[in-house]
Amino acid sequence: MGSANAKVIYLSYNGTSDPEKNAVHLFATNLKSIVEKESNNEIEIKLYPNSILGKEQERMVQVLHFPSLNIASFTGVSALFPEIFVNSIPFAFDDFESARSYYDHGQCWKKLKEEFYSRNNAHLLAAIEEGGFLAFTNNKQEIRTPSDLKGLKFRAMDKSQVALYESLGATGTPIPWTEVYMALKMGVADGQINPPMYIIMGGLYEVQKYLTLANITHSVQFLIGNDELLVNLSEKHKEVLYRAIEKANEINRRSVESLASKRIDYLKKRGLVVYKPNKDEMDLFRNATNESYISWLKKLDIDENWIELALQDMK
Structure with missing residues (x-):
């Protein structure tokens, strides 16, 4: 729970608030707990699942103009940035390792993030693994x-x-x-x-x-950060947020991969x-x-x- 003077960050996304059924919610809950713990409750993240704050395009407009975070699908991002679809060239990856390497080490994803910021004054902060392969x-x-x-x-x-x-x-x-x-x-x-x-x-x-x-294709959604939000965070809080994004996404990756065979058996x-x-x-x-x-x-x-x-x- 954040303190009375905590910096409050709104995070909106699609899907149920059940972490077993919705990997995006799993990411969001872990991001919240890590940020709040590592900032000593100086930052509080408020979660808005189930598109409470609006449909895809409404939430994309919000994150461009309001200091907040939003998790968007290819559909949500593509209206502003059709280049995002190069990440979904079909049958490109043989396994989790190759798909993750594309986002972690590839030049394309790095440059896409730079271009997205240049064009929209907002940040593609992460590709969040949500369910393995289609x-x-x-x-x-x-x-x-x-x-x-x-x-x-x-x-x-x-x-x-x-x-x-x-x-x-x-x-x-x-x-x-x-x-x-x-x-x-x-x-x-x-x-x-x-x-x-x-x-x-x-x-x-x-x-x-x-x-x-x-x-x-590899199933991901994209964490979008409003530029004003990030600019107004202290260097310490910005570091906490970025580190928490990496940690929460790594938890998602382990969860998605570990559940893949169980879900197929089901x-x-x-x-x-x-x-x-x-x-x-x-x-x-x-x-x-x-x-x-x-x-x-x-x-x-x-x-x-x-x-x-x-x-x-x-x-």
């Missing part, structure tokens, strides 16, 4: 290679997912998360992509039959037929999507240098 589910047939997706209808979260489906011969329709279960149940969509955490959270295993662990027990493509099949997915997804990125008026830089780091 996987295909559907209720029509087992997906082993790209040809198995042809003709299927998928729920899309954003424009990047529509582009992904089209490159694989499927179609994508944007459907809000709150409507996904009924859309799958009623046949509006045959399938969707999400990490196992979200498949469990949404009960999607009740209306899907097949799960393909194809490491489609889905197997609920009746999903699980398949993991082999190396040759994964190469087919990469080859089928790479060129068309990059063509889509270029249509967003993204400088090709960003794409090239991302691809170099992903190698």
Whole structure:
């Protein structure tokens, strides 16, 4: 609990306030406890889960103009900064280690943070791991290679997912998360992509039959910091905050990875037929999507240098 004279920081984000079901909330609660402890309660972080402070775009406007923190998805960030989509080039990472190395050591992520600040006067502080890798589910047939997706209808979260489906011969329709279960149940969509955490959270295993662990993209959300907030923190408090962000994100990473196999086992027990493509099949997915997804990125008026830089780091 913060003291009466504590510096109060507001942190808003999507999803339930259950840390077992929502890894973003796990990050937020750990960030709060670490910051408050290490600042001797000179800083208090107030949490606003479940989009209490507004939908994605509303919260992005808030964090640009109000001294606060916000955790945003690709959808939230992309309206201001479409370059963020270079981080979601499909089938780029084989495992957790390679995905984390991209954010921890890659030049692309470093330069994206600099450009985001230059353009928006706000800071991309961290890529927060929220659920591992996206996987295909559907209720029509087992997906082993790209040809198995042809003709299927998928729920899309954003424009990047529509582009992904089209490159694989499927179609994508944007459907809000709150409507996904009924859309799958009623046949509006045959399938969707999400990490196992979200498949469990949404009960999607009740209306899907097949799960393909194809490491489609690495599931992260982005911690945004208002510039005025950071400028007005003392050097000591700024150091506390930055160190706490690293610690909380490391806890998230360990949690997400440790729960990955348990969540897949849970889905197997609920009746999903699980398949993991082999190396040759994964190469087919990469080859089928790479060129068309990059063509889509270029249509967003993204400088090709960003794409090239991302691809170099992903190698």
